[in-house]
Amino acid sequence: MLHIACPWCGLRAQSEFTYANDGTLIRPDLSNDSIDDHYNYVYARDPRRGIQDEMWRHSAGCGQFLKVRRDTLTHEIHATGAPQDDLDVPKDDRS
Amino acid sequence: MTGQVFRNGAGGRIDRTVPLSFTFDGKNYQGFQGDTLASALLANGVRVVGRSFKYHRPRGILGAGFEEPNALVQLGDGARTEPNTQATRVELFDGLTATSQNRWPSLQFDISAINGLFHRLLPAGFYYKTFMAPANLWMTYEKIIRRAAGMGRAPTQMDPDIYARRFAHCNVLVIGGGPAGVSAALAAGQSGARVILAEDNPQLSVSETELADMDNVTVLTRTMAAAYYDHNTLILSERIADHKPAPAPFETRQRMWKVRAQQVVLATGALERPLVFPNNDRPGVMLASAAQCYAADFAVRAGNQAVVFTNNDSAYGAARDMKAAGIDIAAIIDTRPEISDSTRELATNTKVLTGHAIIDVASGRGGATRGVTLKAIHPDTGAPKGSPIDIACDVVAMSGGWNPTIHLFSQSKGKIKYDGARAAFVPGQSFQQERSIGAANGTFDHEACIIEGHNAGAAAARDVGFDAPDARTSPSGIPPAAQPLWSAPTGAKRFVDFQNDVTADDIGLAYREGYQSVEHLKRYTTLGMGTDQGRTSNVNGLAIMADHRRLDIPEVGTTTFRPPFSPITLGGIAGWHTGQNFEATRQSAMSAWHEAQGATFSNAGLWRRPEYYPRTGMTPAEAVHHEARHVREKVGVVDVSTLGKIDVQGRDALEFLSRVYINNLTKLPVGKCRYGVMLREDGFVFDDGTITRLAEMRFLVTTTTTHAGPVMTHLEYLAQVQWPELDVHLLSVSEDWAGIAIAGPNSRTLLSQLFQDVDFANEAFPFMGYRETNAGGVPVRLFRISFSGEHAYELNVPADYGLNFWTALLETGADLDVIPYGTEAMNILRIEKGHVTGAELNGRVTADDLGFAGMMSKLKPFVGQVLARRDALTAKGRRQLVGLVPADGETPIPAGAQILADPDAPPPEFTPAAILGEVTSNCYSPALGHPIGLGLVEDGSDRHGDTLYAHSPITSETVAITLTNPVFVDPAGGRLHG
C-alpha cells in the first residue's frame, strides 16, 4: 500500500487518495481554440518508465489536489507538493 | 491414552492433563492440548492422511508446518467447514473433526488411484496434447477433469463467524518469533521504539518475560505475515479463535492487520528441502526436521524404526532427537562421500553410510513405508552403483538442506541471490527499509542468530531516531555445512512437487520439449502451483532443470514469490465489508418515512431511493401509473434530496461557472435559476442540472445523483489545478439540504398555504424563479423548476427538518389531494416531457444530439467547446434524441430494443449490422394512454413521422414505432409557465 505525503496533512495511506491525472498537463488557455492543442491536453501522454509527476487528490482528507513525483517502476515517491509547485525546487525553498 | 501408541509418556510441549477428542474420517482419536492435528494423528499411528492430486497415491505427513504439501484436510463440517487445511498448522481442540480430501469413496480405497496405472499416459502437460478430437467432446472431457481436480469442498452455508481488519503503525515490525526475531524485538523494544512482533505459532520459541513487560512492544502470536507491499506495508493474519471449537460470542475469528512499519526485520526462519528419489512420497517418508519436531515438541514417534537420509549435517541433530524419543535409527544414509568428525560424533552408536543414497522405498499395507533400498553413489556424478542394500524401516527422515524463507523479502522487492555454500537462495540487497536475519538470512547457528537479531533490532530502531543498544560482535566465521543438492538421477516416480504430483521425469520432459525457463517449467508441469506454493519443491525443481540445461542454479533463475506467503481466508480479507456492509448506504432525511410506507427502493450510487408506494388493490404498475397521473391532475411530492448540490462562492464564481457550463450565464440575475449543461473536456455531455444565483457572488448548482461526485472532482480540479487564480470556493452541500419537489396543478396552492409570506403569483415568482423564506425559524429555499413538466417547485430545507417539511406538505395538502410519488412515476413524467437522464446521458452524446445546441454560448469559451467541434461530433448521421410511439398505438416498446429499418436483415459478416438507433427509455404514459419511449436515432431530428422497428430479439419482441418530437406532454410549456 502506498503512503503519500500530503503537502498539508502529512504522510497518509493510499486509500485516502485518488489518482487524478498526469501532473504535467496544462490546460490550453481559454482563448486557445486549437483542436490539436486540446487533443494533446486531453489525449496524448508521454509514458514514463521511471520517475514521473502526477496529480493526485487527497480525496478522503483535505480534498486538495497535490503533485506527486513517483517512480512507475518501483512506486517510490520522491517528492510531493501543491499543484503549482515545481518539484525540482527543494521543498523548503518553494515560495 | 489408549490409541496414542506413538506418544511417549514424558517430554514435549503438550499438556497431558488436558486430553482432547477428535475425529479423522469419522474415526475417534485422542490427543492433548498443545498438539497439532498432524502430531495427534501421528501419535495415533495414522499414516495415510490424503491422496495425491493426479495419481491419487496415498500420502502421509511430510512436514510440521507451513511446508506441508500432503496433509491437507477438510476441517469441520456444516457452516464452519474449511477446505485444504494443513494438518500441521491446525491446533487440536476438543471435538475437532477432519476429513481427508481428494479420494473417493474412501482414503483406503480410492477409485481414481487407477490413474496411477495409466501414469505413462499422463506425463506433464498431457492434456495439451489430447482431448482435441472430436472437438465437440471437449466440454465432456472437461467435466471429468474438473471433477477429478479440486481438493477440498467450499462451504455452502453462511459463515457464522466475524472477521475484522485493523490498521497499525510502528517503528519496527519484526516477523518471526524464533531466537533471532525475539532478540531483534528486544533490542528495538529497549530503545523505546514502538515494536510489533508477529509469530505464527501459538507461542514464541523462547519465553521472554522482558518483552511481555514492555508497553511499547506488541507481541502477536498465531499471526502469519502474509504479504509485504510497497512503502513498508505488511499484511498480518491473526487467528484469534481458530484453536477453539467456535469463537466466543462477539469474538472475532480472524483479524487482518495492515501494518505500516518504518523499519522491518524479517526473521522468518528456513524450511527444509526434501530429497528427490524413487517413491519418496510413500507415507512415512518425511522431512527430518519434522520427525525431529514431532519427537521433541510433541513427544511423538513418527514410527518405530527410521532411516535418516541426508546430504547435510542438520539431519544428524534430528537423528539424535528422534533416537532420544525412542525411535530406532536403523541407519543414517549420507550422500556425501565424507563427513566431519564433529558430525560423526553426533551419530555415536548409529550406523552411518556415507556416499550412499536411497534408490527405492518399499511400501506395505495402505501404501505406507516398510523399507528402503540403498546403493552406493558415484562421488562425482551421483549415479547409483554396486549392489543394493535393503533396510527395513517405517520412517524415512530426509533432509536435502535448508531454504531460507525469503518469500516476504522477495515480495518487498529485495533482490535474492544464490549462495552456493548454503545451496540456497538468500536475501541480497534490500529494497525497502528492511533487514533479514537468522535462518531467513542463511544464518543457522543459534548464537549467531541471537546476535544478528540484536544488531538488526537495534539498528532498525536507531535508523528511526531511537537510542538503541550497541551492536554485539557476531562469532563470525562459522561456516555453513556443505550441502550439495542431490537428486536421484534415475528411477520411477521421483517426486519433486508432492502436492501436484510433479516428478523429476516431468521436469525432464519439460526440458526436452523446450519449456525451460523457470516460468515455463512451472506452468507446464504445475511445479510449485499448489497451496504450498512450492515451498518444498521449487529449489529442487530448479536444480534438476539446471542440471539438464548444464547451467548453474542462479542462471536458471527463480519464479516470483507472490503474496500471500501462505493462503489466508477471504473472510479475513473482506472483514466488515461484505453483504449489506459491502459499501456504505446513503439515506435521505425522509428515508425512514418511505420505508414505513412500504416503498420499494432502488440504488442510485450509494443512495437508496423509493421507487413507488404500494396501494391496496393496485398492482405495482397500477400504483406507479396512479402516482404519475395524479401529479398531472392534482399534486404530488417526491424526495429529490439525492441530487448533487454544490455551493459556489467567490468574486470569480460567475466567471468560473461560465467556463464550465455551455450556457451563457452573464444575464442570470440573483433570484433566478437556469437549466445548465456541462461538457467533458472531450466535448461530450458530462452532466446537467440547474444553476441558481443565490447572491451576487454565490450560486447553487445541482448535478444528477450519480454524477455528483465526478462533477465535484472535475470542478475542484479546474479550480485548484488549472485556474488557481480564480477566487472561487466550492463546497458539496448535497447532504445539508433535504430536497422535495412539489409538482402538479395544485402545487402553487399547496405551497401558498404552507408559506403564507411568499407571493406565489406568476409575476412575483415566475418559472425559473428562486425565493428564500423562513418558516418557523427554518431557512427555506424555493425553486420554481420542473423535471415533470408540471407547474412545480423544489423546496430545500436544512436536512434535519426535511422529514418534518415532508409530512407538513402531506398534511397541509391533504385537502388538495397531495400524494407522495417515487422514482418510477418521476421517470414516467420526465419521459412524457422528453427530459433526459442516465440512459440518454450515456457519455457518448453531444449537446446537439440531445437538442441542446441552442444553449451553447458562442460568446465565451467553455470546457469541451473546442473538442466538440471535431468531425465525428459534428458529422451528419449522429444519433439524435427522438420520441417513440408504437405505430399501432398500443404495443409496449421493448426496453433495451434496437431501432432498425429492417428487423429481418440477416446478420452481417464483417460490417456491423445496420442499426439506426436504440430505445433509451420506455414507459406506458398514463397522460397519453399509450406506450411511449425516447430513443437516440441516426439523424432522428429529421425523421419525425418515420416508421421504424424497435427490435428486441433477446425478448422476442419487434414493434413498429413512429418517431416523434421527444416532448409528448405540453410541448408549448403552458403548464410550466402558467
Added chain:
Amino acid sequence: MSRYSIFSLARNALTGHRNWPKAWRSPNPKPAYDVIIIGGGGHGLATAYYLAKNHGVTNIAVLEKGWLGGGNTGRNTTIVRSNYALPGNTLFYEHSLKLWEGLSQDLNFNVMFSQRGVINLAHSDGQRDAYKRRGNVMRINGIDAEYLDRDEVADMVPLLDTSPDARYPVKGGLLQPRAGTARHDAVAWGYARSADSYGVDIIQNCEVTGIDIENGRAVGVQTTRGAIKAAKIGTAVAGHTGHLGAMAGLRLPFETHVLQAMVSEPLKPCLDMVVTSGVAHAYISQSDKGELVFGGDLDFYPTYAQRGNFPRIEEVVETMLTMFPTFSRVRLMRSWGGVIDMTMDGSPIICKTPIDGFYIDGGWCYGGFKATPGSGWVFAHTIANDQPHELNERFTLKRFETGAVIDERGAGATAHAH
C-alpha cells in the same frame, strides 16, 4: 511438427516420453527479416502464425524480451467473450470468439477453450435495460446472447446471493452461452509451436531497445542481441505500447496501469459459469484445477511494475464475498499483477502508424486475452496488406483526433475509467 493426439501420447509412452521434440526452436536472430513482431505473447505469436498461414509471410522474427507468454497472456483471468455493444467491437470480438472455437484443432494444441457461459449480472432496472440493449445488438449482429431473469440466474449459479434484499440485488443477467475461459499459457505455446512449424523464428530473451527509422520509415530494431533489419515492424507488447511508441517518436493516447488478479485454493467444482458483477466491478470463475479465479478494477494509478497493492485486493474480495457469501472460509492462494495499456476510450488500437512500416497492436485495457486470435488475425492482415481489415478499420489512432471514439462505458477521455 509432430502431431499431438492420444495416439502419439500412447506411442511416446512406450519410450518413456524421451522422444518428444521441442515445441519450438530457439534460433539465433538473423540479420534481417521481412517482418519483425515485437512481443512474444499471445498477440504477437498469433500475428506471426496468421501472417504465415493466411498471408504466406514466413520470414518472420518474434522478439520477446523475457519468456514467451510472460506478459498478460500468462497473467489474466482467462475470460473469452464477445458481448460488446458498439460497432467496431462487436464483430471483431465475435470473429475472435469464432477463431477460439476451432483453435485447439487449428493449432493441434489443446487450449482448453471451455464454453461454459459468461453472465453479466444486472443490479438495477437501468442496468437490466442496458444489458438488454447490449444483448440485442449482439443478436442482431449474429452473436449469441440471452437475457436471464433472477430465478434463471439463481438456477445456474446456485451459490450466488440472489436474495431481493441484498445490498445490490440481482435483477437478472446477460448470458453469452458460447463465452467461457481458456488455458492461458497454452494459447501462447500453441501459437508458438504452430508459428515455428511455418519457419517463424521465435527469439526469447531479446529486448528491443530502439526502433531504427530512416526517412520516415521503420527499417529495423536495436535489441539486446544486436540490430535486426526488417521491412515491416509490428508491436504487440501489452502494457508497453506507449513506451515502444515513444522509441519511435510517437505520443500515444495511453496510460499504463496494473491490474491484479488472484486465485483461491483449489476446490471441487462449485461454480460452473463465469460471473461478472456490474455494480462492483468483479469477475469470477473456477479453473479446471478448481481454483476460483477472480479480479476487479485497476489499482488506479499508472505503473510499469507488475505488482499491485492490497487495497484493490480487499475490494475485489469484498465484492466477491458479497456475491458469493459462502466462500468466506475459502482461502486466497495467490495474487499477481499485470500491466496493461489503458486507452482513452477503452477500446484497442490495431493500425498503421504515421511511420511507414511501423504497426501497432495495443491498448487492450482489460480485454486482451479474449482478443488473442482475432487480434493476431487482423494485425497480420494489416501488416501483410498495409491496410486494415474491415474488422479493425475503426481501431485507429486517428479516432481520438476525429472524435470517432469507441467508448463502451461512456467514461470519456480518461485512461483509467474504462
Added chain:
Amino acid sequence: MVDLNLSRSALDGVFTQGAFGAAGDPGVTLSERRGGALLDLSTGDIDATRRAIATQFGVDLPTKSGRTATGDACRALWTGPGHWLIKTAPKPNLERAWADAARNSAVNDVTHGRIVLRIKGPSARDILAKGCPLDLHPTAFPTGACAQSLIGKINVTIDCLDADEFDITTGRAYAKSLWAWMTGAAAEYGYRVE
C-alpha cells in the same frame, strides 16, 4: 398550522440506550452529539479571515495541519489549507452575515448536513483503528489533534478531545452506515450507548 421547526437527527430511532456486545466492562461508550452549530469556512485570505474569526468567535484559527483550537464556546478544526470546521453554539444568520461581510472566503452552515458521534473509553483507539488508516497512537494523535480520514469507506473528521475520547463527524446521509460500523467494530470490546 403545523409546526415546521422540528429538527430530527439522522439517527432518530436507529439506536437504543444500553449495554451491548461482549460482556464485562464496556470498551467504549457511544453517543450522538447534537445541539451545536457546524460551520464550514474556506478562505483565500487567511490573515483577514483569522482576524475576523477571532473577533467574532474569540478563537485563534489553527494554521498547522491537524490542529484544533478552542475558544469560549467554540472549537475550530483545521480541515485543509485555508479551510476549517468550526463547532460553535448556534448563532443566527452566520452564513448570511459572513457572505455580506467577507470577500475571498465562504462560510456554509453545515450543522444539518453532518452528524457527530462521540466514542469514549479505553478501547476507542483500537476500535477506530479497525477502519481508520491514521496512526492513532497517543503520541501520533494526541489530545487536541484532528484529522480528516476514513472509517471503513466513509469520509470522517476525527477530533481528539481527550486521551480516549473522540468526536467523529461525517455526512448526514452516512449516519446509519457509520453507526452500524461503529457498533459492529465495538461489539467485540463491549459498548454502551448513551
